[in-house]
Amino acid sequence: MPFEDIKFKELTPMMQHWYSVKKKYPDTILAYRMGDFYEFFYDDAVRVSNLLGITLTKRKIGSDSYPLAGIPHHAGSYLNNLINLGETVVIVEQLEDPTTVKGRIVKRGVVRILSPGTVIEPDMLKSNENNYICSIVKERKGFGIAFADLSTGEFVTTEFFKSGQDPLEKILSIFSQYNPVEVIVPAELKKDEHFFLLLTDLNDALIKSYEDFVFNFDEARDLIKRHFNISNLNSFDLENCEMAVQASGGLLAFLKETQRDVIPNLFKINLLREEKVLHLDYITQRNLELVSSLWEKGKDTTLYSIFNQTHTPMGARLLKKIILQPLTDINEINQRINIVQKFKDDVFLRSELREELKVIGDLERFVNRINYSRNSNARDLINIKNSLEKIPKIKKILEKSKIPEISKFIDKIDDFREARSIIEVSIKDDAPPTVKEGHLIKVGFNEKIDELRDILQNGKNYVLDYEKQQRDRWKVNSGFKVGHNNILGYYIQITLKTLRYITKIPEEYIERQTLKNAKRYTTKELKELEEKIVQAEEQINDLEYEIFCTIREKIVRETLKILETAKKVAILMFLLVLQKLQKNTTTVAQKSITKVKS
């Protein structure tokens, strides 16, 4: 049934709420949380069932019925697949505990909008590639364009004027360089068919239109100022870049909406300076097979694939970027070559360094994940700690080398002593992926937790004592035990055979369940015991989660510093690879650069 035909008045209160949300997000799929399931209704249900191959059922409502489909809430792969198929999914969660609600519907709200360009979950991302979302504005004087990667916290923008080289050409070149997975344009621009044909020719990004007004200059400028907390655009060198500001503002507005206002890891906007990079138009990128092959989708015939021995996702992403944006500044080029030369000359330096760098994980993405707290867990913190632990070692190795270029380079790298030690003392190395079920915090970090754990442990001992005591009472050894399950909690189980020996079941034994060959009872004493244990367990879990959150918060505050360090680490990896490549070639390569006489 098309959405327009749904009669609001005839809906149940819950469906009325669904209707009102759906109306706000017309071109999306609404995943509506009900208990342990995300449910899809009406046309969404039909679409999802077609896309995912899940069963389509019907729900009766009066004389009518409507289509319905659902996926278990923990089955993330279904959502992944929807995103990969280019759909946008709006997640509506229950905002309160349904058990506490009586006589009305549970309060629900949109918590997240998932689309190809806004996912940060590691299993939805390709580790060797950036996941860019892009926005483009077209004005009479030219184009503005902005790219963001939420998973690494990168945000860049630029603009091209009609007066210069064909701006459309430049837009397409930069577009194919960044190869975004999703594109946001003002609704107005979406009507430009020719433009879209050009874009779709370059990659199969999902192209979306967004409200025109967020691309409006004043609107965009104010949003940027608010988000980055700056008084004017000078801070980002954007004061004269009207179109770049428009594109950035629009993109920021979209991201804010999809992340429900929480985008903590975007710290600044970088203005791309055209003259600082060697310009390769998209035809050249393709013809020279820089990062993607001309003939097959296979990767092994590209310049990138030959170079890519970085072994680490961060290095691989940087490499791709550098291949598509070679430098034009003679000093910068020579500085890089000098460092590579040093690495080449010093076998020990580079092998030591490689050992350390190899085990550094995807620091960029770890740290960005903890910024979106809903999805991060204790393992992310452990990963961050493990990676950060390598930093001082790397620093030491580099300091030892006494290379001026490198010394300058590592000057500003922090040791992260505090951040590392706080994770070290608090978080268990083998913490589970869940954060609300305890087992996160190390023994000795928090007295209260230790105390509660003690109670829990003793409580369990007490249950054992109780079992022994009762056995002695009836003088039986087998066929009598105290067990636990999720439905009954703690119970006494007596087999029928043993029951024969017990002449009279005492009054305090309350019969709860009869099995084929046994009966289950509870007693008041046992129930009290159970309550204590459960309470302690809950308290521990809550407390552990609380502590985990404060520690995460502390690490989040280091985000900017960690990101900067990660960038330097990636550069080191990259430079090390350059050295390696040179080693792999048959003849010794040497080069110097002289400025062109003009």
Next chain:
Amino acid sequence: MIKGGRHPVVEQIRLYDKFIPNDCYLDTENEQVLIITGPNMAGKSTYLRQVALICIIAQMGCFVPAKSATIGVIDQIFTRIGASDDLARKLSTFMIEMTETAKILNFVTKKSLVIIDELGRGTSTSDGQSIALATLEKLHELKAKTLFSTHYHQLTEINLPRIKNYHLDIIENDDGSINFIRKLQPGSTDKSYGIHIAKLAGIPDDVIIRAFEILDQIEEKDPFKATVEENGNGRLTNKYYDKFIQEKKKALERLNLDLDVKQREMNKCEAELIKKERELGKKNFEVEKKKEILTNLKDQSEITNKPEISIKKEKKIVQTTFFKPIILKERADNENIEELIRKIEDIDINSMTPIDAMKKLIELKEKTQNIS
């Protein structure tokens, strides 16, 4: 300036034959535009791409695959390399060629590197040549460093101060086959060996012969006229036909020689095979013999060691088999059968000695004779 430059990717992929390094020298005064001629498959495209890639790698701040290199900083790289129709955008091959060329001419600067791998292919020869020539002149004037590969050897006659000719050559062997050298040399070449390549690719022989003939006419006389007059006749003159026959004959001889050698080898192998087979037969026979002895020994040992068991076994077999005749023969005497069954049921095998069992068996046997 690049000395001994190599294509970083091709070099890695080509495992079997060695990559031949090539130099490249470009400057603003004398060698600003290089026209590269050479037969198909000689390595023009690889060379052009290699130069561009080396420049990119250099500006990444990396060592380059070359003996040595001094490279000026480039602001843009433009390429015009091959193309196919783009039906989706309703653009023909030629249209794509031209839009890309237009872009180069409009935006190129003194600091740019331009790579053009054949220009003006998608249209008539004269149009293509004219466009290519005009483009070259313009690039020369704009002072952009350019590598320009072409099959139009007329272009090499262009006389401008900063344009230089280079070529990649092929060696033609006596028997008409070709070898690739892939070494860049100064000067131009007007040979293209297109028909040789066509042959390599598997174009039918008669088409190749005809192509050689037409080529002859074009090269001898004024281009097209002769061919056009003759066109459609499909008459094959003797010259190329004979040459072809000769070639084929030579090949046949070689094959015959090969065949002889192979035949001899085969005969040898066959003799060997027969010998081996005989040996095998002998060995098999021995094995059989030994097996027989072994089973005999086994049987003997069983009979001597466990006589009771073997007798019991026999009896069991008798028990099962004598139901068959009863079922099959419809005229069987029901009473007799029932008696027999009762008797059998009464037998207590466990309490019997082997001799008793044997006796009982004989008795039962006699009873069965009554039935039939």
